[in-house]
Amino acid sequence: MNVALAPVLQVENLHAGFGQAGRAQMAIEGVTFQVRKGRVFGLVGESGCGKSTTCRSIIRLFGGSPFVIEQGQILFDGMDLAAMDDRQLTQVRGRKISMIFQDPMTALNPTMRVGDQVGEIVRRNHTGLSSAQVREKVVGLLREVGITSAERRFHAWPHELSGGLRQRVLIAMALSCAPELLIADEPTTALDVTIQAQVLRLLHELRERVGMSVLLVTHDLGVVAQHCDDMAVMYAGKIVESGSVADIFANPRHPYTRALLNALPANVDPHHKLEPIAGEPPAAGHFPAGCRFHPRCKFAIERCHIESPESENVSSAHACACHRKEESLW
Numbered sequence: 585m586n587v588a589l590a591p592v593l594q595v596e597n598l599h600a601g602f603g604q605a606g607r608a609q610m611a612i613e614g615v616t617f618q619v620r621k622g623r624v625f626g627l628v629g630e631s632g633c634g635k636s637t638t639c640r641s642i643i644r645l646f647g648g649s650p651f652v653i654e655q656g657q658i659l660f661d662g663m664d665l666a667a668m669d670d671r672q673l674t675q676v677r678g679r680k681i682s683m684i685f686q687d688p689m690t691a692l693n694p695t696m697r698v699g700d701q702v703g704e705i706v707r708r709n710h711t712g713l714s715s716a717q718v719r720e721k722v723v724g725l726l727r728e729v730g731i732t733s734a735e736r737r738f739h740a741w742p743h744e745l746s747g748g749l750r751q752r753v754l755i756a757m758a759l760s761c762a763p764e765l766l767i768a769d770e771p772t773t774a775l776d777v778t779i780q781a782q783v784l785r786l787l788h789e790l791r792e793r794v795g796m797s798v799l800l801v802t803h804d805l806g807v808v809a810q811h812c813d814d815m816a817v818m819y820a821g822k823i824v825e826s827g828s829v830a831d832i833f834a835n836p837r838h839p840y841t842r843a844l845l846n847a848l849p850a851n852v853d854p855h856h857k858l859e860p861i862a863g864e865p866p867a868a869g870h871f872p873a874g875c876r877f878h879p880r881c882k883f884a885i886e887r888c889h890i891e892s893p894e895s896e897n898v899s900s901a902h903a904c905a906c907h908r909k910e911e912s913l914w
């Protein structure tokens with residue numbers, strides 16, 4: 585086996601949702617995927633399909649909302665994170681797995697200078713450093729994420745930095761523990777397009793330089809095409825298609841993936857009208873019977889209304905959950 589491609593994270597048949605145990609509404613069901621070592625894995629889908637819930641389940645960060653993992657395993661470094669209690673998870677969270685979020689402003693403390701905030705994390709991860717050593721390490725991290733004049737910016741307040749710089753500060757914090765896995769939940773959605781590209785390029789570079797794996801959440805297939813190696817498409821709490829980015833872009837097998845790809849600007853033929861997917865994705869608690877995509881699917885047949893399709897391989901590293909995945913529909 586190629587050791588470089590061994591999975592660093594394996595999520596197996598994960599069922600999780602919000603509410604009290606026994607009465608919780610499942611937001612994700614049967615979610616299975618692997619993030620391989622040194623690879624960028626893209627999790628893509630429309631708003632509300634369960635991308636954030638999947639990521640947050642891994643490190644169980646829900647800002648106090650009652651949350652239940654009903655079934656499944658989250659295997660990381662030989663441990664099952666789903667079976668760990670909070671105290672055990674603290675040893676993993678922010679040490680071996682770091683996470684960055686969509687809005688870099690709310691994730692920073694507005695009353696603390698950025699250097700001190702990064703320093704706090706450095707101290708936590710590297711005990712026994714002198715103040716001068718902490719400072720040196722912070723400045724090094726700020727430089728590593730491409731912040732120029734790092735010594736000066738050490739003393740800046742978060743509000744003095746642009747959105748792109750703030751996201752870089754958060755990436756510096758996430759990197760201070762040299763994580764094996766970085767979970768980035770829509771890290772660039774709040775940023776404008778040029779800054780988005782810079783931050784994504786930085787993640788890509790770090791993956792190569794530091795060798796970490798990245799789980800990147802996005803609703804943008806263009807981002808997946810440019811920055812990810814492997815991907816999964818989510819719809820209504822389930823993964824409908826997964827595999828290498830090259831395989832899925834060349835040969836999408838799920839009508840939902842196909843529709844998302846059709847809507848990519850580069851694929852839109854100027855002579856044909858863009859066909860958006862009619863209708864809205866259903867919210868947790870309102871999933872239809874059968875295939876969850878069938879009310880919006882122009883290829884749906886009787887079976888799709890009744891029977892939920894299992895995810896099955898269409899080639900060695902490409903799986904799809906659609907009753908019609910083997911047919912030539914397009």
Ligand SMILES: Nc1ncnc2c1ncn2[C@@H]1O[C@H](COP(=O)(O)OP(=O)(O)OP(=O)(O)O)[C@@H](O)[C@H]1O
Nearest residue numbers: 602611630631632633634635636637638649867868
């Ligand atoms: N704290 C919460 N309490 C109850 N339900 C929630 C909570 N957070 C999310 N949900 C529900 O779980 C489902 C999945 O939401 P989630 O945020 O994971 O989707 P998403 O794909 O990440 O969407 P977005 O791109 O908008 O963040 C949705 O139906 C949502 O309403």
